[in-house]
Amino acid sequence: MIFLFQYQTGTEETYESSCPEGLWFANQVPDNACATVALLNIINNIPDVKLGNELLDFKETTRSLSPIERGEAIDDFHHVKIIHNSFAREIDMLESDLSWKRKQAKARTDARKRKAGPSPNKQPAKKAKLSLAASNALPNKETGAKTFEDTDPLSNSLRRSGRTRKQTAKYQEVDTDDNADVTTTGLISEEGYHFIAYMPIRDEVWRLDGMDPFPQNLGRPEDGQDWLSIVKPALQARMAQYAEGQIEFSLMAVVQDPILDDRDALAANIQSIRKVELALDKKNPEWKRFLHHTVTDGHDQKTCASLQAEQKANGAIEINGPNGDEKGDEDDTQQPKAAESHEVKTEQDRPEEGLIKTMSIEYGISEADIASTKIPDSIEQQIVEGDAESLLALRTLLVTQQAGCRHTVRDEMQTAESDREQVRLRRHDFKPFFSTWIASLKDEELLKTVVAKTKTRAK
Secondary structure, three states: OEEEEEOOOOOOOOOOOOOOOOOOOOOOOOOOOHHHHHHHHHHOOOOOOOOOHHHHHHHHHHOOOOHHHHHHHHHOOHHHHHHHHOOOOHHHHHHHHHHHHHHHHHHHHHHHHHHHOOOOOOOOOEEEEEOHHHOOOOOOOOOOOOOOOOOOOOOOOOOOOOOOOEEOOOOEEEEEOOOOOOOOOOOOEEOOEEEEEEEEEOOEEEEEOOOOOOOEEEEOOOOOOOOHHHHHHHHHHHHOOOOOOOOOOEEEOOOOOHHHHHHHHHHHHHHHHHHHHHHHHHHOOOHHHHHHHOEEEOOEEEOHHHHHHHHHHOOOOEEEOOOOEEEOOOOHHHOOOOOOOOOOOOHHHOOOOOOOOOOEOOOOEOHHHHHHOOOOHHHHHHHHHOOHHHHHHHHHHHHHHHHHHHHHHHHHHHHHHHHHHHHHHHHOOOHHHHHHHHHHHHHOOOHHHHHHHHHHHHO
16 A cells, blocks of 8 residues: 655654565655655565566566665656656646756756865855746645656765655745755745555565665564554554644555456456357357357356257247247147337347457457466366257356456446546646636736626625
8 A cells, every 4th residue: 555645854764774685675766756666666566466568677677676776777767757757747847847957057067166176265145036936846736746857967866756845836035055956945845745655575564665765664464464454553653743633644555457357357258158169169060050049037048958948848839940930839829929128138138249259459358368368167167078058058158248248348448548537637737728718807807807706706
């Protein structure tokens, strides 16, 4: 899990004297990346987690590095940097670029001064006006977005980002000299926000804070004890440090995307149908002629042969041949007639429609996914031991189940798309729109009227 809180200076932290062997932990070297570092510290300690090629290569490459070296590797990790910055607003990117340029200029100035030596005649301090635009970009509380800045080639110091102070948009007269950092000096500020991770690793619970030199071991759960019971006192102790009513905390769980399991289930279903059909081809090459005789009665899947036997026993109609011609008593009026139905048929009512038996771009299923999946042992046993009739019934069941699998995958894909749209709107910078809108109201001499109406409604 990841804990977000408002960082306070002066808090004492405890941690190990070194990073334990086999535990992946990185320091936070790049600015504004505490949440990304927390995520990387988590996923790189989950056994058998499915990672993409970029993350897998990064994990293997950094396995033998120290925490500070891993932090520097994150700073150079272009793949993650692009994803991280994609959540930032445009104003965050612009302010981050401005901050980076100022730091570069200051670093070059400092380097020249060190090379030239101390100046015999130090100039008096200058007066300067600073604005928010000259300060570092801050983490956005709503989006959590904060841009990576490229590593300053002239500076080797560990950077602070999650714990950067939040500046106010206010001018203030300050004394500066040539060695002052104009991006932060003289601004009224309050503490920023920070992300840290908690997770169980090899039967022990660890706190992984990228701003600490090494991780902290919180203890080992007793038999039958949940690892969250170890984390709970640590979180309570942290929250108790804040004033009453100060509840700016967030707790987030890192879980596997459910669509991965849903796609695995769909791939296993496709593989199962393939194997059942291969077995049917060997036992009765004409099995496809009987497909449209398979009916669904509640949750029981019945084949043409089993239905025919049941109807014979009950003295009802007899189904002959693949075309389903009916034979019975000569008085057709004695035969039961199917009630007319005007119900809207769903995909589950027509399971053969949309059936997938190969790769599908629409559902994100590749041939490699299908080939590598393992079907349930119970289905394997039925395929080996079943006759044509039981295999046809099994296929009917699998086809019906696939309709549900496809529906579930589509739902998750739509949810993911909805989440992406929410992120897009959340990181969109509406400031230019509002500035233009207010300016237009002023030009049309409507601004005072709108403000007056707003005040009246507020009363």
